[in-house]
Amino acid sequence: MRGDGWRIRAALGAIGLVLVANVARTAAAPMSDKAVVMRVRELDQSAVREIERRRFDRARAYLLDAERSGKERGGVIAGPVLARTYLILGALEIITGGDVERAKHHFRRALCRDRYIRPDDPINSPDVDGAFEAAKAQVPTPWPPECRIVERLQRRSPHAPEPDLPARIQALDCPNEDEALGGADLALRCALNERLPVARLKLFYRPPGSESFAAVEMTRSARGWWTGVIPGKDVAGVALHYYFEGQNAAGKPVIRNGDRDSPNVALVLLAERCGCD
Secondary structure, rough: OOHHHHHHHHHHHHHHHHHHHHHHHHOOOOOOOOHHHHHHHHHHHHHHHHOOOHHHHHHHHHHHHHHHOOOOOOHHHHHHHHHHHHHHHHHHHHHHOOOEEEEHHHHHHHHHHOOOOOOOOOOOOHHHHHHHHHHHHHOOOOOHHHHHHHHHHHHHHOOOOOOOOOOOOOOOOOOOOEEEEEEOOEEEEEOOOOOOOOOOEEEEEEEOOOOEEEEEEEEOOOOOEEEEOOHHOOOOOOOOEEEEEEOOOOOEEEEEEEOOOEEEEEEEEEEHHOOOO
């Protein structure tokens, strides 16, 4: 009986550890985009109510919390949802007699994310409107097209579900984008016609400053896509050259998409050239 009691206590302890681990994982899970948007909007509304009550420190605390939430990993990464947060922060600087240049900086951050945004009641006043118009004159209009691509690449979630495989796969079909975000890991995928005698797929890419190609082993997902990842440190320069190669069991090339002399090309775009901050 004593042995049975020890085993029961040990089993209960193990169950407790599993439950604690599961709770920790759940608590650490990133918020979804929808949850982040709702939280940021609620915090913005709370800040405006505090401004109406002239409780400015509490309003600022709400807005800084909104900014942190808006930039939270797994949610909206400094996207349009923060435009109103920065608009209110700018207005708050003016209302409290703060630094006008800092207010204009917040307004530029707001306009960069939403060029149609404007201060409205109850955060508007002649002083707020004057600083806002001065900031607006410093923001390029329209926003450069390449910066819209940067914003889309930044907002793309690495956890987004894969699409279905194409209904018809010619040979080695690799429908990837023509742009890459500098400094960020670049995942490239291919669909393979299963009638080809291919045992493995490799992604070859040219690192910055190199004439030779580096190889990345590609893996197959449950949906059937083959994926290889170029590390962010190598996504640099003006353009990235890469190609794909299917090999048989003996390691001999069977099929390629691109090659060393005529590789696929992705234009590398740098976020800092389009930054709102």
